Amino acid sequence: MNVARILYPVKVLGPGERIGIWVTGCNRGCKGCSNPELWERRPECEVSVKEIYKLICHLTESHHVDGFTISGGEPMLQAKELSELVDQIKSISDDILVYTGYQIEELRDSPDPSVTHLLSSIAVLIDGPYIEELNDNTVLRGSSNQRIHILSIAYRDVYNHYLATCHNQIQNFSTSDGIVSVGIHHPSF
Numbered sequence: 001m002n003v004a005r006i007l008y009p010v011k012v013l014g015p016g017e018r019i020g021i022w023v024t025g026c027n028r029g030c031k032g033c034s035n036p037e038l039w040e041r042r043p044e045c046e047v048s049v050k051e052i053y054k055l056i057c058h059l060t061e062s063h064h065v066d067g068f069t070i071s072g073g074e075p076m077l078q079a080k081e082l083s084e085l086v087d088q089i090k091s092i093s094d095d096i097l098v099y100t101g102y103q104i105e106e107l108r109d110s111p112d113p114s115v116t117h118l119l120s121s122i123a124v125l126i127d128g129p130y131i132e133e134l135n136d137n138t139v140l141r142g143s144s145n146q147r148i149h150i151l152s153i154a155y156r157d158v159y160n161h162y163l164a165t166c167h168n169q170i171q172n173f174s175t176s177d178g179i180v181s182v183g184i185h186h187p188s189f
Contacts, residue, residue: 001049001081002041004073005180008059012171012183013140014097014124015162016066019056020182026074028101032132034142034185038073049081053088060092067095067123076100076107079114086121095155097124104149123152124159135187139163142184
C-alpha cells in the first residue's frame with residue numbers, strides 16, 4: 001500500500017480515539033482539497049499490509065483504540081490492499097470509517113470484488129467529491145454533497161448520536177514532517 005501517515009489518537013473524524021490512516025494517490029484533484037500533498041503516490045510511502053498491521057498491533061498493546069478512519073488520497077484506488085488491511089484490523093475494532101470521492105452507487109457497480117468486499121466490511125462510508133463551494137461545516141463532511149452511509153447496523157446508534165451531538169473540530173499532530181492538521185477544515189483554511 002501507499003500510506004503517507006498513520007496517526008493516533010484521532011478524535012475529530014469519528015467517535016472515540018481512532019487510528020487515522022491516510023493513503024496517497026488520488027486522480028480527482030478537487031479544488032480546495034485539504035490534502036493535495038497526497039494526490040501523488042510516492043515510492044517512499046510504499047509499505048506492505050503486513051507491516052501496517054504489525055505497527056497497528058504494536059500501538060494497541062499500550063493504547064485503547066475505538067475505531068479506524070481511512071482517508072487520503074483516494075482509498076478506493078488501493079481497494080485490494082485496503083480490503084486485506086480491513087480484514088486484519090477488524091480484529092481490533094470493526095468501527096471502520098472510510099472517506100472516498102466516489103459515490104456509493106459507483107462503488108456498488110464496480111467489477112472489482114475488493115470494492116464489494118470493502119463495502120461489506122466497513123461500518124461507515126462517507127462518499128462524494130469535495131466541492132469547495134459546498135463546504136458549510138457539516139459534521140464529518142468536507143462539503144454538504146457528501147453523504148454518510150452507516151453500513152453496519154451495529155454502529156447506527158453510535159454514529160447517529162455522534163452526528164447529533166458533535167461538531168467539526170481540528171486536531172494538530174506534530175510529526176517528523178512538521179505539523180499535520182486533521183479534521184474538517186473551513187474553506188478558507
